[in-house]
Amino acid sequence: MSLIASVAAGLMAIQGSQQGQLPATGSGVSPQNAVQGTVPAKEKLPTVPNLGTDVRADKPLTIDEAAAIAEQNAFAVRTSTSVVESGRQRVNEVKGGLGPQVGVTATYTRYPKAQTVQFGSGSAPITIQAIDAKQATISLNMPIDISGNIHRNVGAAEGNWRASKETLQAQKNQARLQARQAFIAVLRAAAAVTVQQQAIADATENLRIQNVKFDTGVIAKVDVIRAQTQLEQANSDLLNAQDSLQTSKESFNSALARPIETPVTLVEISSLPDVTADPATLVTTAQKSRPEVRALQNTQQALALTRRALEAGQNPSMSVGISNSRSIDPAGLSAQSSTTVGTLTLNIPIFDSGITRARVKEARQNEEQNRIQLDQTQLNVSLQVRQALTNLVSARARLGSAQQQVALAEENLRIARVRNQEGRGIFLEIVDAETQLTQSRNTLVSARYDYLNAYAQLQLATGTDQINSSPAPAGGAPRGTN
Numbered sequence: 001m002s003l004i005a006s007v008a009a010g011l012m013a014i015q016g017s018q019q020g021q022l023p024a025t026g027s028g029v030s031p032q033n034a035v036q037g038t039v040p041a042k043e044k045l046p047t048v049p050n051l052g053t054d055v056r057a058d059k060p061l062t063i064d065e066a067a068a069i070a071e072q073n074a075f076a077v078r079t080s081t082s083v084v085e086s087g088r089q090r091v092n093e094v095k096g097g098l099g100p101q102v103g104v105t106a107t108y109t110r111y112p113k114a115q116t117v118q119f120g121s122g123s124a125p126i127t128i129q130a131i132d133a134k135q136a137t138i139s140l141n142m143p144i145d146i147s148g149n150i151h152r153n154v155g156a157a158e159g160n161w162r163a164s165k166e167t168l169q170a171q172k173n174q175a176r177l178q179a180r181q182a183f184i185a186v187l188r189a190a191a192a193v194t195v196q197q198q199a200i201a202d203a204t205e206n207l208r209i210q211n212v213k214f215d216t217g218v219i220a221k222v223d224v225i226r227a228q229t230q231l232e233q234a235n236s237d238l239l240n241a242q243d244s245l246q247t248s249k250e251s252f253n254s255a256l257a258r259p260i261e262t263p264v265t266l267v268e269i270s271s272l273p274d275v276t277a278d279p280a281t282l283v284t285t286a287q288k289s290r291p292e293v294r295a296l297q298n299t300q301q302a303l304a305l306t307r308r309a310l311e312a313g314q315n316p317s318m319s320v321g322i323s324n325s326r327s328i329d330p331a332g333l334s335a336q337s338s339t340t341v342g343t344l345t346l347n348i349p350i351f352d353s354g355i356t357r358a359r360v361k362e363a364r365q366n367e368e369q370n371r372i373q374l375d376q377t378q379l380n381v382s383l384q385v386r387q388a389l390t391n392l393v394s395a396r397a398r399l400g401s402a403q404q405q406v407a408l409a410e411e412n413l414r415i416a417r418v419r420n421q422e423g424r425g426i427f428l429e430i431v432d433a434e435t436q437l438t439q440s441r442n443t444l445v446s447a448r449y450d451y452l453n454a455y456a457q458l459q460l461a462t463g464t465d466q467i468n469s470s471p472a473p474a475g476g477a478p479r480g481t482n
Contacts, residue, residue, distance in 0.1 A: 060265040063183045066256060070179030071172045073257035080168040087161035094157040097143065097150050105137045130329075139323035147315035152305045159302025166295035173291065173460055175255075180456040182248070182255035186266055188449040189245040192442060196238040199438045203231040206434070210427065223427045230431050272448070273455050276468050279389055282458075286381045289463030293381060296374040303370055307363035313356040316348045381461070388458035395451035402444035409437035 061069075071077060110132040116125040145151055207227040213219045249264040277285070287293060321343045330337050349356075413433035419425025459465050 060267045061183075062267045063180055063269060066183045066252075066266075067176040067179045069256045069258070070175040074171065074175035074178075075257060076171045077168065077175055080164070080171045084161070084164045084168050087157070087164040091154070091157045091161050094150075094154045098145065098154070100140055100142045102138070102140050105139070107133075107135050107137075109133045109135075134328035135325055136328065137323055137325040139321060141319055141321040144318040144320060146318050147312045149309045149312050149315070149317075152309040152312070156302040156305040156309070159298045159305065163295040163298035163302065166291040166298060169291035170295065173463065176465075177456055177460045178255045179252075180459075181453060182252040183266060184269075184449050184452045184456070186245070186248045186252050186264060187268060187452075188445060189241065189248040190266075191445040191449070193238065193241045193245050195438060195441045195445060196234065196241045198441070199434070200231065200234040200238055202434050203227070203234045206427075206430065207231050219427065226427060226431060230434075269452060272451055273467075275389070275392060275455075275458065279386060282389065282462050282467065283382050283385050285464060285467075286385045286462045287378060290377075290381050291463065292377050293374070296370060296377055300367065300370050300374060303363065303367045307360060307367060310356065310359045310363050313359070314349045314352070316346060318347070319345045321345070384461040385458070388454060388461040391454040392451065392458055395447060395454045398447040399444075399451060402440065402447040405440040406437070406444050409433065409440040413437050 111129065114127055114131040115129040116127050118125045143150065207224070207230075210219060210224045210227040214221065214224045250260050252264055253260050253262045275282075322340070323343075324338065324340045326338045413430070413436075416425055416429040416433040420427060420430055455467075458467060
């Protein structure tokens with residue numbers, strides 16, 4: 001009974017469940033080859049047998065460290081980072097349209113023969129055109145943005161670039177959520193292993209007692225067989241729990257985009273976070289912090305500038321240019337060694353068969369589609385926040401219920417053992433009570449880590465890791481997710 005009581009003390013570490021408060025410390029269920037944490041003083045945990053493919057890492061990971069690794073390594077994040085850089089170069093490309101362009105041209109022309117003319121039979125021939133000509137030209141062209149279209153295109157490119165940066169932040173937030181969920185899954189699996197180990201310890205002790213009673217002729221053989229069956233079932237359940245633990249570790253490494261065989265050692269989450277902000281504040285925070293919303297807002301601005309540029313597509317455009325041509329070894333009557341020419345070009349479109357009008361209408365529809373998507377995203381953000389809050393409240397309620405279930409199962413087991421010792425009960429009552437206690441412990445484990453999962457979902461829904469902090473400023477990066 002002492003082992004059961006000590007284990008249950010750790011699993012029931014929930015403060016003031018009747019007042020709706022959260023536990024101040026964790027359950028302490030942390031197999032030594034998977035999780036490190038501070039174990040309560042009264043809690044004695046058995047060691048999980050080594051699975052052979054894992055060793056203790058030099059530095060165990062916390063849940064925030066795991067999220068940071070995933071944020072850096074995730075494939076979607078790396079792809080989005082490349083998209084951001086591509087957008088930055090696109091901005092530079094469009095800005096280049098505002099500046100001067102300089103070009104150098106060199107030409108060499110060779111004719112079949114030189115053209116000459118001779119005045120009189122005794123005069124020397126005069127070369128009209130040499131047999132070859134060599135010329136170099138340097139030119140400078142500078143656009144004059146009289147319609148403002150180039151500046152509008154620059155603004156559109158910058159808006160798309162900002163949108164890509166917000167999309168990158170959204171991918172980082174998603175990577176952090178996946179890492180947290182994988183982290184919690186490992187802790188859950190490790191706790192389940194510990195529960196099954198405790199069940200094996202209880203079943204082993206039961207078998208020993210039943211063998212002693214059978215040897216003294218107190219009980220029938222069927223009670224020994226029942227105890228053996230209970231132990232075999234506990235061993236089978238432990239193997240399944242260990243398999244789930246190993247699978248969870250591999251999934252965790254996959255979420256962090258690192259080799260699957262990397263050893264996994266995690267730090268137990270010693271306390272459960274609480275949420276003090278009211279739902280309306282959280283929704284407001286989400287609307288300002290969610291990068292998906294800000295990405296669509298930036299895209300809307302870019303589409304508006306693109307549409308305005310298309311509307312001005314029939315406006316005049318102007319450019320100024322200057323070029324200098326120099327002939328190398330000039331020959332001939334009209335040869336000039338250097339020529340400089342300046343030009344001012346004004347282009348006035350007159351008729352384009354409705355192309356510009358169609359492009360403007362298409363751009364307006366693109367704006368409308370993005371506006372609809374923005375409205376839908378903002379509505380989904382509010383829904384996700386409220387659903388995450390509902391899940392959090394539900395998980396917190398299950399924590400209190402699971403605590404009571406464990407307490408009840410412990411008391412039932414105590415009564416069953418007392419009755420058996422006094423000869424008023426049967427061994428089957430003990431087996432049933434221990435089975436119920438194991439199920440209650442697993443329910444408590446699930447409730448605890450369901451709460452942590454719900455909190456991680458709320459972090460994603462609000463777009464910030466610091467849920468109880470003041471809302472992030474509009475246009476700024478979400479707090480805790482830089």
